Amino acid sequence: MGASVIVEGLHITAGDQTLVDHLSFAIEPGEVLALIGESGSGKTTTALALMGYARHGCAIAGGSVRIGDIDVLGLSAAGQRALRGRTVSYIAQSAAASFNPSRTIMDQVVEPTRIHSTMPRAEAEAKAVQLFRELALPNPESIGQRYPHQVSGGQLQRLMAAMALITDPELVILDEPTTALDVTTQIEVLRAFRRVVRERRATAVYVSHDLAVVAQMADHILVLRGGQMQEVNSTAQILARPAHEYTQSLLAAARPAPRATEHCKGEGELLLEVRELSAGYGPVNAQGQPAAMILEDINFKLYRGQAVGVIGESGSGKTTLARAVAGLIAPSKGSMLFKGHALRPDLRQRSKEDLRQIQIVFQMADTALNPSQTIERILARPLQFYKGLQGTALQRRIHELLDLVRLPHSVAQRLPGGLSGGQKQRVNLARALAAEPDLILCDEVTSALDTVVGAAVLDLMADLRRELGVSYLFISHDLHTVRAVCDEIIVMQHGRKLDHVARANFDRGPHHPYYELLAASVPELRQGWLEERDRQVSPATESVACAA
Incomplete structure (x- = not known):
């Protein structure tokens, strides 16, 4: 049996800033x-204080924490x-x-x-x-x-x-x-x-x-x-x-709803076509195959204005697919066509125009933004490289990009470390938009964000899609998010494409068993869901779906 926990007036500061403001609660x-x-x-800051611990630069300035009979802060x-x-x-x-x-x-x-x-x-x-x-x-x-x-x-x-x-x-x-x-x-x-x-x-x-x-x-x-x-x-x-x-x-x-975008049904200009794409990592053998094969025989099409989701567990090959399209990893087999012409497999072989038209937004904005550069400098670089902007025109465009991603102009003079996770991800998106691309590869762009901030970023992406006509390849392990954002879903497992589901069929089958397992594994916002799910989806069903 655990002990009772009583917190009274917990006050935690970082210099002049208050992180936790005289918080009181009890746990039986x-x-x-x-x-x-x-x-x-203040969630983690509060939780750590229950051990009497404050992170570097922070201080427990007042209050008490008792675990059973122990005065932790004393x-x-x-x-x-x-x-x-x-x-x-x-x-x-x-x-x-x-x-x-x-x-x-x-x-x-x-x-x-x-x-x-x-x-x-x-x-x-x-x-x-x-x-x-x-x-x-x-x-x-x-x-x-x-x-x-x-x-x-x-x-x-x-x-x-x-x-x-x-x-x-x-x-x-x-x-x-x-x-x-x-x-x-x-x-x-x-x-x-x-x-x-x-x-x-x-x-x-x-x-x-x-x-x-x-x-x-x-x-x-x-x-x-x-x-x-x-x-x-x-x-x-x-x-x-x-x-x-x-x-x-x-x-x-926490209840994802379809974003306010007119969904594209795969008509009009064919933007990207991937044919029998295979890719991996490590030394290449005599047959041209890498030691670790990650992707095998992937085929799909993406049309202008479309958002196509790629769903699957960790290790399914989702990110490797995005990296191959971006030119960050060379395929061992297959081809990619963009607007009807072949994309060179290696980023260094692609034209400046190819680089401009396909941009990638990485999952972790923390590691994707140079911590020593101001936001202004981060956004200026693609504008100078792709558009040749300087002086007043450059400053005006930086402000327009910040407006597009709903950030105040004052952010331009700050370093990434001074921004929240959601703000950094918006800067990441603004940097991609600076090139005025036709296709943005979104690699788990909301998985590190909290629910409210993640929903705001998804709404922003839907607005940009409607206003700018940009297309997305949206990679995620969150099926609810993908269903809210995308017109079609590619289902991947162990480097292979298992299913391709159109929006009209998101809620009606038949689907591949693995898609059904992913759909059944997203927690619903109600108590008792996990018990109900365990009764409906047996371990045997899980193993069959995962082996399929």
């Missing part, structure tokens, strides 16, 4: 509280170190960034028991195997002997949960643990987390911006905005009758 033993809100609302530094990993444990968003690649999984999972001297090594390993089994990991007796790179992302996320639970903590903090996972993997992880938390009667805090996921996990929801509580209530009450206007906006954004 064995309950799950979800913290939801947009990026920058502990010495040594006392807080003894608390972390023992009384309270933390499951981070990115397991891949949290594991040491040079040590075996078992060494790392049992490490908390060694640090806190809770049990002998042999007993800890036996308990780890038991947790691997509870978390539905494959080969629980031997998976601990592998290294982190030898397991999938979803498995690594569950292994991090085993590490967090091995000391039987009173409180478990889950910080966006499924955000980076594709939908079918997310279901496996959610199912495992929920079962373990419930069976162990652990008190838990679940940080997320995804209300549909929260609906499957949480007993209560606390809504944060700008570090202030907007409302707190039972999950059922929040979903059915949200009291605060901001909560209502979060719920509205």
Whole structure:
């Protein structure tokens, strides 16, 4: 049984800025509280404070945190170190960034028991195997002997949960643990987390911006905005009758609707045709095939003004397809035609006009924007390269681009580090638009954004499509988003195209079983969905669809 958690007047600052503003709440033993809100609302900052921790540059300036009888903020530094990993444990968003690649999984999972001297090594390993089994990991007796790179992302996320639970903590903090996972993997992880938390009667805090996921996990929801509580209530009450206007906006954004764009049915000018495209990575053999073949025999057409979605799990070849079209990876077989002429396979062989007409927007705006360059300089570069703009004309066009993506002109003088995730992704989009392209390749452009910001970016893309006539190849693992944005959907698995679904058939079959599995794996915004889904989609059905 977990402990009670009582937070009173929690106040966290970063210099003169208030991050969490005198926040108070309580969690009963064995309950799950979800913290939801947009990026920058204070969710993770609040969760970390439950361990007595504030990130670099931040300070816990006031208030109290009690876990059971322990006054967390009153502990010495040594006392807080003894608390972390023992009384309270933390499951981070990115397991891949949290594991040491040079040590075996078992060494790392049992490490908390060694640090806190809770049990002998042999007993800890036996308990780890038991947790691997509870978390539905494959080969629980031997998976601990592998290294982190030898397991999938979803498995690594569950292994991090085993590490967090091995000391039987009173409180478990889950910080966006499924955000980076594709939908079918997310279901496996959610199912495992929920079962373990419930069976162990652990008190838990679940940080997320995804209300549909929260609906499957949480007993209560606390809504944060700008570090202030907007409302707190039972999950059922929040979903059915949200009291605060901001909560209502979060719920509205969590229900994707078709964007206001006149959908293209594949008529008019053929913009891009991909024929029997194969591509991969690594050394090429005598037959011209790379060592690791990622794409095999992909065929599709994209017409002017169309938005075509590419859906599939991680590793299905979606991003490799976009990179091949962009010229960032040379195909080993097949051809690509753009406006009727052959696209050179290598970016360096393409004409300036080909480069201008096909632009790519990457998933992580953080790594796609040069942190040492101002936004003005980032946007100026393609305008100078493709359009030869200078002086007043250059400044005017930069301001027009910022207007297009709904950003204030003052942003131009700032560095990327001073912008929010949504603002950076808008700059990423503005940079692509600077070239006035015919086709934009969108690689998971909203997956790292919270629900409200992601919905705003999708609305913006729909407006630009209508106003500028730009076409999109929209890559995602979120089928709800793709259905809201796209005219057609290409379904991919293991590098192959399994299905091609037109908008008119999104909701009516017959479809490939794998498409049906993806559709059934997107959480719905209601309690009990996961239990209902488990009754309708058996593990046998999942395995058949995945093997197909």
